[in-house]
Amino acid sequence: MxxxxxxxxxxxxxxxxxxxxxxxxxxxxxxxxxxxxxxxxxxxxxxxxxxxxxxxxxxxxxxxxxxxxxxxxxxxxxxxxxxxxxxxxxxxxxxxxxxGFGILEPLLDDNSISDILVNTYNQIYVERRGKGTLELLPAVRFRDNDHLKNTIDRIVNEVNRKVDEISPMVDARIDRRLPDGRVQRVRLNAIIEPLSIEGPMLSIRKFPQDHMTLWNLVENGSLTQEMADLLKGICQAKLNVLIAGGTGSGKTTLLNALSGAIPSHERIITIEDTAELHLQQKHVVRLETRPPSPNIDTDDRGEITQRDLVKNSLRMRPDRIIVGEVRGDEALDMLQAMNTGHEGSLTTIHANSGRDALSRLETMVAMASGNTSSRFIRQSISRAFDVVLYMSRIGDDRKVTSMQEITGMQNDVISLQEIFAFEQTGLDNGRVRGTFQAKGLLPEFLQKFEARSIPMPPYSMFNAA
Known part of the structure; x- marks a missing residue:
C-alpha cells in the first residue's frame, strides 16, 4: 500500500x-x-x-x-x-x-503547511505556506463524523472551551508544544450540526514560528527596501496606521513586522479576538476577548468584547494600543483614543481597497454611536489615522499594493494621496510580475518625522517634482 x-x-x-x-x-x-x-x-x-x-x-x-x-x-x-x-x-x-490532534498531528508538524481545512470526516485540504491553492489529501481522513467531533472536543477542552448544540461554533487559540520544546501558535475554528448541515467542519491556521520582520517582507518581494525604511520611520514617529486587505492577504503578517519598529521601552497593549500577534518587545500586555458562556447566568453570559478591552486599556497607561482587527463597536472607542492623544496605534481591517477600508470604518462607528452625523465621523477618522496600507494577495504572492496618506477632508470626503503603488504587468505560474512605483507626491507626515528627530528619507524616493 x-x-x-x-x-x-x-x-x-x-x-x-x-x-x-x-x-x-x-x-x-x-x-x-x-x-x-x-x-x-x-x-x-x-x-x-x-x-x-x-x-x-x-x-x-x-x-x-x-x-x-x-x-x-x-x-x-x-x-x-x-x-x-x-x-x-x-x-x-x-x-x-x-x-493531541489525532490524524492531524503530522500535518501540524509539517512546516510547509499553513492552513488545514477539514470538511466533515472524509475531506482534508491543506494550504502550503506561500501558495494560494488548496491541496486535497485523499488518503487522510477521520473514521467518521463522530471521530472528528471527538477530536474537536478533546482539543477545545484543553483551553476550557466546548462546542455542542447550545454553542455549535467555537474559536480558540492553542499553544501547542513541539517536540523540540518550542511553542506553535494555532488558531482553530469549529462549527458543528445543526449549523453545519453535513457534519463537523474544522479550520486550523498555523502561525509562523519565526518572527517576520520588515526585512523579511523585502526579501519576499512584498515591498521595497525604501518602503520598509519609510514604514519604520512611520512607526517610530508614532503615526496611526490602518492596514487593510482581504482574507489571507497578509495583514497580520505586516502588522507583526511593523510592530518590530516600536521602541523597546514603550508599553504596548494588544487587543485581539484570538491572540495571533507575536511582538518581540519586553513590555507587552496581551489581551484577548472572552466569548459568552452558556454556563454563566447573566444577560451577557460573561462575554468580554474587544470594545470592553479597548475601554479598559485606556486605564492601563499604554504608550501604544494595537487592535489585531477592528470589526465592530470597538472602532468608536479606538477613534476616540486616537483623537485624545494615544498616538502610534496600529490595526487591521477587512476591505477591498484603502478607500473601502475608510467606508467600512465609518459604518462601524456609525452603528456604535447612534445618531452621530457622517461628516463628524469622517472628520474623526481623518484626524485619527495618518496612513492606510493595502495588502493584496496576487497569485502566490502578497504585496503592499498601495500606501496612502490621509491628508484631511475635502467637501465631506476624506482626502487620500497615494505615495507608493504596485503596478502589475503579468502573472507567471502563480508569481506576479510588476514594480513598485512612487506616485510623485511628498508626504505631509514628514513634518512629524522632523518634529520627532526621525531620520528623513531622501526626497528622491518619492519622485516628487
Whole structure:
C-alpha cells in the first residue's frame, strides 16, 4: 500500500496508517480499547504539565498502548501482520489520538503547511505556506463524523472551551508544544450540526514560528527596501496606521513586522479576538476577548468584547494600543483614543481597497454611536489615522499594493494621496510580475518625522517634482 499516495510522501506516519485499511482499523480498535481505561482517563491526561505533555505523555501512554496491542493479538483472528515500522507507526497514531490532534498531528508538524481545512470526516485540504491553492489529501481522513467531533472536543477542552448544540461554533487559540520544546501558535475554528448541515467542519491556521520582520517582507518581494525604511520611520514617529486587505492577504503578517519598529521601552497593549500577534518587545500586555458562556447566568453570559478591552486599556497607561482587527463597536472607542492623544496605534481591517477600508470604518462607528452625523465621523477618522496600507494577495504572492496618506477632508470626503503603488504587468505560474512605483507626491507626515528627530528619507524616493 505504501507509495500509492504521493501527496503523503512528507507525512510518513499518515501514509503508513491511513492509506492501509488494516492499519487504519487497527488504530481505531486500539484507540477504542483505551476509551474506558482508567489509565487513559481525561483527568490523568490533563494532569500532565502542559509544557511537558507531549514528551511525558508519550512516555506514559506508549508502553500501555504496546501492551494493548499484545493483548489484542492474543486472539489469532485479530492479528495483523506488522513490520517494526508499522508497529511503531500504530503506537504513534494511537498516542496522537489520546494526547493531541489525532490524524492531524503530522500535518501540524509539517512546516510547509499553513492552513488545514477539514470538511466533515472524509475531506482534508491543506494550504502550503506561500501558495494560494488548496491541496486535497485523499488518503487522510477521520473514521467518521463522530471521530472528528471527538477530536474537536478533546482539543477545545484543553483551553476550557466546548462546542455542542447550545454553542455549535467555537474559536480558540492553542499553544501547542513541539517536540523540540518550542511553542506553535494555532488558531482553530469549529462549527458543528445543526449549523453545519453535513457534519463537523474544522479550520486550523498555523502561525509562523519565526518572527517576520520588515526585512523579511523585502526579501519576499512584498515591498521595497525604501518602503520598509519609510514604514519604520512611520512607526517610530508614532503615526496611526490602518492596514487593510482581504482574507489571507497578509495583514497580520505586516502588522507583526511593523510592530518590530516600536521602541523597546514603550508599553504596548494588544487587543485581539484570538491572540495571533507575536511582538518581540519586553513590555507587552496581551489581551484577548472572552466569548459568552452558556454556563454563566447573566444577560451577557460573561462575554468580554474587544470594545470592553479597548475601554479598559485606556486605564492601563499604554504608550501604544494595537487592535489585531477592528470589526465592530470597538472602532468608536479606538477613534476616540486616537483623537485624545494615544498616538502610534496600529490595526487591521477587512476591505477591498484603502478607500473601502475608510467606508467600512465609518459604518462601524456609525452603528456604535447612534445618531452621530457622517461628516463628524469622517472628520474623526481623518484626524485619527495618518496612513492606510493595502495588502493584496496576487497569485502566490502578497504585496503592499498601495500606501496612502490621509491628508484631511475635502467637501465631506476624506482626502487620500497615494505615495507608493504596485503596478502589475503579468502573472507567471502563480508569481506576479510588476514594480513598485512612487506616485510623485511628498508626504505631509514628514513634518512629524522632523518634529520627532526621525531620520528623513531622501526626497528622491518619492519622485516628487
Amino acid at each position: 505504501r507509495g500509492e499516495h504521493p501527496e503523503l510522501e512528507d507525512h510518513k506516519n499518515i501514509g503508513l496508517i491511513y492509506s492501509d485499511q488494516q492499519l487504519h482499523e487497527l488504530v481505531s480498535t486500539i484507540h477504542t480499547m483505551t476509551l474506558d481505561d482508567d489509565e487513559f482517563s481525561p483527568e490523568r491526561i490533563q494532569g500532565l504539565k502542559p509544557e511537558r505533555k507531549r514528551t511525558d505523555g508519550q512516555q506514559y501512554v506508549q508502553p500501555i498502548i504496546t501492551r494493548k496491542i499484545d493483548e489484542l493479538f492474543q486472539n489469532p483472528a485479530k492479528r495483523v501482520p506488522l513490520t517494526y515500522e508499522d508497529r511503531e507507526s500504530v503506537i504513534e497514531a494511537v498516542s496522537n489520538e489520546i494526547l
